[in-house]
Amino acid sequence: xxxxxxxxxxxxxxxxxxxxxxxxxxxxxxxxxxxxxxxxxxxxxxxxxxxxxxxxxxxxxxxxxxxxxxxxxxxxxxxxxxxxxxxxxxxxxxxxxxxxxxxxxxxxxxxxxxxxxxxxxxxxxxxxxxxxxxxxx
Amino acid sequence: xxxxxxxxxxxxxxxxxxxxxxxxxxxxxxxxxxxxxxxxxxxxxxxxxxxxxxxxxxxxxxxxxxxxxxxxxxxxxxxxxxxxxxxxxxxxxxxxxxxxxxxxxxxxxxxxxxxxxxxxxxxxxxxxxxxxxxxxxxxxxxxxxxxxxxxxxxxxxxx
Numbered sequence: 001x002x003x004x005x006x007x008x009x010x011x012x013x014x015x016x017x018x019x020x021x022x023x024x025x026x027x028x029x030x031x032x033x034x035x036x037x038x039x040x041x042x043x044x045x046x047x048x049x050x051x052x053x054x055x056x057x058x059x060x061x062x063x064x065x066x067x068x069x070x071x072x073x074x075x076x077x078x079x080x081x082x083x084x085x086x087x088x089x090x091x092x093x094x095x096x097x098x099x100x101x102x103x104x105x106x107x108x109x110x111x112x113x114x115x116x117x118x119x120x121x122x123x124x125x126x127x128x129x130x131x132x133x134x135x136x137x
Numbered sequence: 138x139x140x141x142x143x144x145x146x147x148x149x150x151x152x153x154x155x156x157x158x159x160x161x162x163x164x165x166x167x168x169x170x171x172x173x174x175x176x177x178x179x180x181x182x183x184x185x186x187x188x189x190x191x192x193x194x195x196x197x198x199x200x201x202x203x204x205x206x207x208x209x210x211x212x213x214x215x216x217x218x219x220x221x222x223x224x225x226x227x228x229x230x231x232x233x234x235x236x237x238x239x240x241x242x243x244x245x246x247x248x249x250x251x252x253x254x255x256x257x258x259x260x261x262x263x264x265x266x267x268x269x270x271x272x273x274x275x276x277x278x279x280x281x282x283x284x285x286x287x288x289x290x291x292x293x294x295x296x
Contacts, residue, residue: 013194048158050203054196
């Protein structure tokens with residue numbers, strides 16, 4: 001089976017953001033290197049909130065692929081993003097915790113931090129469709 | 138056209154031209170007034186999230202919605218205040234159609250002295266058939282006392 005990293009390398013948007021994955025067995029840390037193009041507020045400067053949301057979404061998807069070995073990419077149903085501190089011009093890390101995987105739905109929590117793990121800059125909670133049983137309209 | 142609208146248009150333009158991420162996504166504000174904002178992100182192959190289908194990444198929709206909500210907040214206020222997203226909830230109803238531009242329509246339905254509440258939809262053809270819907274809360278005057286380059290200094294964190 002294709003590795004999660006190889007899969008990520010084939011996703012144009014992941015490359016656009018510059019997301020990388022570091023694995024220690026089934027424990028995964030996603031890395032978002034700082035780059036000028038991810039700045040939302042040029043005054044402070046701060047990373048765009050949307051980018052942090054996107055990064056955490058991607059972390060959740062990658063963790064699901066890693067632990068569930070999905071053949072097909074899980075689909076996002078909904079996310080709830082909390083912003084705690086502004087994203088400074090530094091490397092951002094994120095880790096996902098799968099709270100529950102059912103037959104079709106998974107619930108995942110993600111936390112993102114920069115220089116201090118104990119001071120997260122954002123968090124995401126989301127539901128994902130893991131088995132692609134398409135509901136025809 | 139009122140001075141307020143003129144100011145908002147210029148602010149929206151500044152938020153798109155001055156924000157490297159907005160430039161990278163080629164975000165464009167199609168309309169902005171007291172009722173809210175309409176923004177567009179053009180379809181681009183480098184933003185694809187699923188190479189099998191060519192569907193744009195959900196993260197792009199997330200960023201577009203956040204950006205549109207922010208502009209709707211600015212448009213609803215009578216004076217300029219810095220803002221920061223507190224909380225953003227998004228429901229993804231269906232994948233966007235590959236090859237099509239995506240639009241977001243946002244409306245700030247309530248603003249208090251320190252918080253603004255916004256609703257938004259993202260769509261490719263019609264707001265009545267949304268790709269995603271969002272509900273967000275923003276903190277107003279978020280940069281109080283923090284000026285240019287504040288984020289370049291080490292953080293003085295109060296836990």
